[in-house]
Amino acid sequence: MGIKLMSILMLQVTLVAISRGVPRNGSSSKQNFGPKFAVKSIQSEDGDVIDCIGIHNQPAFNHPALRNHKIQMRPTYDPIMVTKNEKETREASDHKGNRDLYITTTAQIWHKSGSCHEVTIPIRRVPRKNKNKVTTVDGHARKKPTISPYRCKDNKSMNLLRANHSLAILHTDGYAYFGAKGDIKVCYPSVELDDEYTTSQVALKSGPYNQYEAIESGRAVNPSVYGDRQTRFFTYWTIDASVETGCFDATCPGFVQIGKDIALGAAIYPISKPNELPYQITIFIFKDPFTGNWWVNYGEKVYIGYWPGELFDKLSFSAEIVQWGGEVYSARVGTSPHTATQMGNGQYADRHAGTIRRMRVVQNSLVIKFPDWLNSYTDEYNCYDARYRWTFLPEPEFYYGGPGRSYMCP
Numbered sequence: 215m216g217i218k219l220m221s222i223l224m225l226q227v228t229l230v231a232i233s234r235g236v237p238r239n240g241s242s243s244k245q246n247f248g249p250k251f252a253v254k255s256i257q258s259e260d261g262d263v264i265d266c267i268g269i270h271n272q273p274a275f276n277h278p279a280l281r282n283h284k285i286q287m288r289p290t291y292d293p294i295m296v297t298k299n300e301k302e303t304r305e306a307s308d309h310k311g312n313r314d315l316y317i318t319t320t321a322q323i324w325h326k327s328g329s330c331h332e333v334t335i336p337i338r339r340v341p342r343k344n345k346n347k348v349t350t351v352d353g354h355a356r357k358k359p360t361i362s363p364y365r366c367k368d369n370k371s372m373n374l375l376r377a378n379h380s381l382a383i384l385h386t387d388g389y390a391y392f393g394a395k396g397d398i399k400v401c402y403p404s405v406e407l408d409d410e411y412t413t414s415q416v417a418l419k420s421g422p423y424n425q426y427e428a429i430e431s432g433r434a435v436n437p438s439v440y441g442d443r444q445t446r447f448f449t450y451w452t453i454d455a456s457v458e459t460g461c462f463d464a465t466c467p468g469f470v471q472i473g474k475d476i477a478l479g480a481a482i483y484p485i486s487k488p489n490e491l492p493y494q495i496t497i498f499i500f501k502d503p504f505t506g507n508w509w510v511n512y513g514e515k516v517y518i519g520y521w522p523g524e525l526f527d528k529l530s531f532s533a534e535i536v537q538w539g540g541e542v543y544s545a546r547v548g549t550s551p552h553t554a555t556q557m558g559n560g561q562y563a564d565r566h567a568g569t570i571r572r573m574r575v576v577q578n579s580l581v582i583k584f585p586d587w588l589n590s591y592t593d594e595y596n597c598y599d600a601r602y603r604w605t606f607l608p609e610p611e612f613y614y615g616g617p618g619r620s621y622m623c624p
Contacts, residue, residue, distance in 0.1 A: 253334050258324035260444065260481050263339040266330035269472065272337070277467035279524040286520065287472055290504040293393060293582060294514055317493050322447065322480040329474070335519075336477035337464065341441050355439060355465035357456040357543065374593050380547045382557060382592040382600040382614040383539030384573065386585040390532035393500030393576030394418050398432055399569040400493045401559035402445050402485050406618070410544040410555045411436035413448065414568055414614075416497045418508075418533035427453045427529045428460075429521055431497045431510050433482060439465065444481040447495065449510060451521055471519035476512050486559070488566070500576055506530060536585070538570045540614045542598065552597055552623050558615020563601035568615035584610075597623035 252265035274280055330336045357379075375381065396416045403412045415432030430450040435443050439462050449469055452460030463469070463478035471478070486492040498511040506523025523530050544553035558568020574582045590612065592600040598616035616623070 253331065254328070255339075256324055256328040256330075256336075258327050258480075260323045261442075262324055262480060264324045264328075264330070264336045264477050264480065265339050266334040266474070267337050269333055269335050272335055272471055273464050273467050274470045274522075275467065277525070280467070280470070280522060283470070283522060283524070285470060285472065286502070286505055286507055288517065289500075289502050289507075289509050291502070291580070293500050293576060293580065294498070294511065317491065321483045322477060323483045324477065324480055325475075325483075332474065334474055335471040336474060336480070337471075338477050338479045355462055356460045357450070357452070374548045378543060378545055378547050380542045380544075380557070380593045380598055381539065382563070382598045382616070383537045383541075383590070384570070384600070384602055384612045384614075385535065385537050385589050385591055386575065386587060387535040388586070389575075389577050391418060391534070391536050391575050391577060392503070392532055392580065393498065393574075393582070394533075394536040394538075395496070395498040395500075395572065395574040395576075395582065396538045397494045397496050397571040399559075400433055400445060400482050400484075400486050400495055401568060402487075403435055403556035403558060403560055403568075403615075404554070405435045405437060405443055405556075406554045407544070408437040410542070410553060411438065412540065412542045412555055412557055414540045414558065414570070415448075415450075415538075416499060417537045418499060418529070418535070419537070420528035420532070420534040421455075424455055425457070426455045427451075427526050428455075429499060429508055429529065429533075431499055433495065434462075436462065439463075440479060445485055446479055446481050447476065447512070449478055449518075451525070453526060468525055469519055469521055470507075473516050473518045475516050476518050478518070488559075492569075494569075494571070496572075498574075501532070503580065536575055538573055538612060539600065540568055540598065542618065544618075547597075548594070550624055552594075552619040554617065554619040556615070556617055557598045558613075560615065560617050562616050563599035563613035565603075565611070565613060567599075567613045570612045570614070571609060573610070573612065588612075590614075594623065 251267050251271045254266040256264040394416050398414050405412055413434040415430045417430040419426050419428040421427050433445050434448040435445055437443055440446055448462050450462050484493050496513050501508050507520040509520040510518045512518050540557040542555050542557050544555055546553040561567040575585050590600040590602040592598055597618055601613045604610035
């Protein structure tokens, strides 16, 4: 009887939390998850605590657009079913030599210490010292919104597309895109200051330059969000180019998790090291044509969850551009002295640098295909480089990265 009463009380607390809602920008001073909602808590060897939360108690439902949202447990179609030719291409690429063999891993460090049960989702507990930073959507949980092309200081011969952001990307547009995919080499780039970050991601965007909507997923080192310098899996979304909206992972309501195996913001394991076997994560973001939800698949095995179509306007139909590559944020990007925060793995673009393989898109046919055209771009070619290589390879590859401050980038 006591157990039943406790369950009823917990359900009432959850319903109250959901009914309060938050502004459309996702800001909320409190989130309806934490130790008291945990069915199970897992202490990871890297210091993280993973709380296994009932799937209906997750923070996504604090968003007012999702108050009556019905959870979609699986996509209505499985885009992972690749064609015979794609399988043959992948096998040829993966077995051309041991030095180039990439291992797709879906592991995270906390997996060594336990697992969540069915109908629960893993939520990385926010360390107490960082709660003020990430439980509200501020400059830490959201990408810095300054979007203004300008000439770099000290007469550097380059323009930044976004102030304080440096990109090295592979870009495609010209069609309606319903998905994008890539194999991202997992590295351990150095971040110099706590308020800087470096990411490598697959991104889909729609809308005007200063008000675009975006969804992204990949790997990041972001001390201001995660409280350390580990390489972590992340998701990100915004509906206004990060001016007032947007957040990493579950630091604001919106992203609906359904899988029990991958925790947003948890550290990736293992990490590629120089002269050792490289590892990668496979990220696939795609739209369910029947529900309008944008799904994230990890490692071609795990459906992590989705951004509901109700969150978006322009992306409610399709994406206008797809990008693969790296991004560094620092107030010292485009200045001298430049930040020493690294992109990729800290090396300039070559086969040993940050690498993305098997770039794919989904268009109207809903078939996974290689893009019709691709173009590489970098904001600061002396600091972070980009190189797209397709000759003499069974599968084109994109190399990107750099050390930041160096003799070439003072």
